[in-house]
Amino acid sequence: MKNIELTHTDLMVSKLIYGCMRIRGSWSDAPLSEAEISAGLRSVRAALDAGITFFDHADIYGRGRCEELFGHLWKRENIRRESLVLQSKCGIRPGISYDFRPDYIRESVEGSLKRLQTDYLDILLLHRPDILMEPDAIAEVFAELKASGKVRYFGVSNFTPAAQRLLQSRLPDTLVTNQIRFGLGFTNPVESWLVAGRNNEGMSTRGEGILEYCMEHRILPQAYSPIVYGGILEPVSEEDPSSLRELKTILRSMAEDKQVPADALALAWVMRHPAGIQPIIGTTRPERIQTAAEALGITLSHEEWYQLFITARGVPLP
Numbered sequence: 001m002k003n004i005e006l007t008h009t010d011l012m013v014s015k016l017i018y019g020c021m022r023i024r025g026s027w028s029d030a031p032l033s034e035a036e037i038s039a040g041l042r043s044v045r046a047a048l049d050a051g052i053t054f055f056d057h058a059d060i061y062g063r064g065r066c067e068e069l070f071g072h073l074w075k076r077e078n079i080r081r082e083s084l085v086l087q088s089k090c091g092i093r094p095g096i097s098y099d100f101r102p103d104y105i106r107e108s109v110e111g112s113l114k115r116l117q118t119d120y121l122d123i124l125l126l127h128r129p130d131i132l133m134e135p136d137a138i139a140e141v142f143a144e145l146k147a148s149g150k151v152r153y154f155g156v157s158n159f160t161p162a163a164q165r166l167l168q169s170r171l172p173d174t175l176v177t178n179q180i181r182f183g184l185g186f187t188n189p190v191e192s193w194l195v196a197g198r199n200n201e202g203m204s205t206r207g208e209g210i211l212e213y214c215m216e217h218r219i220l221p222q223a224y225s226p227i228v229y230g231g232i233l234e235p236v237s238e239e240d241p242s243s244l245r246e247l248k249t250i251l252r253s254m255a256e257d258k259q260v261p262a263d264a265l266a267l268a269w270v271m272r273h274p275a276g277i278q279p280i281i282g283t284t285r286p287e288r289i290q291t292a293a294e295a296l297g298i299t300l301s302h303e304e305w306y307q308l309f310i311t312a313r314g315v316p317l318p
């Protein structure tokens with residue numbers, strides 16, 4: 001596994017991040033069973049064996065049970081806390097609102113620390129922009145969490161560049177990432193490079209400018225759902241729209257030519273972008289976690305990257 005310096009921090013992190021959203025399969029409130037703990041352990045152990053040390057959480061995953069499971073595991077396995085980089089998120093109150101009010105952020109961090117059985121989070125992300133957010137109040141609570149040693153660094157997720165710039169304007173330290181959805185099944189964040197000076201009819205530009213903002217400020221973006229979204233690794237089906245069928249076919253044939261697994265190739269495609277994107281993988285299967293690590297050894301040419309991109313967008317370049 002390649003380790004990289006996380007810009008704007010003193011952290012060394014694995015290039016791939018392991019996402020813990022699925023380590024407890026169900027979102028039920030029931031206590032963790034021994035079977036669930038064993039299954040979670042297999043996934044997390046496989047990630048560690050693949051050299052992944054950077055783990056992504058959120059207070060809401062599995063209604064807190066994913067953090068709780070992870071807390072059991074690293075304690076049970078006697079893993080040194082300093083060998084892990086733990087990132088969690090707060091701000092989504094399912095079915096109620098997005099909420100960045102200071103008390104809510106404080107309460108959420110306390111809950112994550114307790115469930116993860118740790119004294120500090122390496123990184124806390126605000127999960128989805130709260131339209132009613134008050135940047136000065138967030139700055140105060142961030143300063144408090146940092147001074148108390150409970151959170152070392154802060155970042156955002158699903159933020160537009162404008163919202164990120166606004167929050168950043170009140171903070172002394174750089175927000176270390178923006179975690180967004182990106183992959184061959186969801187190429188919107190790079191579509192914005194193509195829209196200047198043309199009619200963008202029919203093209204969604206959600207994600208516009210995020211990668212540019214991150215590159216401008218030397219922030220490493222994180223890409224969630226790089227595999228699952230769009231069903232790009234599912235078998236080709238007659239029911240697929242023709243563009244998806246073509247993408248699946250080209251992805252597989254390019255993978256065969258390069259003698260690499262198709263899922264690793266899809267991750268390599270994400271990492272080929274010069275923003276230094278860190279994919280967050282979410283498979284729970286040990287063999288797929290191992291395969292994902294192969295992505296770091298895959299080189300994609302300029303032409304290959306575009307071939308996959310053009311196929312994924314299903315429309316020729318302007």
Ligand SMILES: NC(=O)c1ccc[n+]([C@@H]2O[C@H](COP(=O)([O-])OP(=O)(O)OC[C@H]3O[C@@H](n4cnc5c(N)ncnc54)[C@H](OP(=O)(O)O)[C@@H]3O)[C@@H](O)[C@H]2O)c1
Nearest residue numbers: 019020021056224225226227228233263280281282283284
């Ligand atoms: N910030 C946000 O708003 C946000 C949103 C969503 C997720 N996230 C984070 O991102 C992480 C990753 O997201 P994700 O789990 O959606 O990512 P993903 O790696 O794209 O998807 C994982 C899913 O795809 C399946 N899968 C993986 N490899 C496959 C393959 N080769 N063939 C067929 N299916 C395959 C997995 O099934 P198996 O387990 O059976 O392999 C699993 O259901 C999450 O754990 C979470 O930490 C953040």
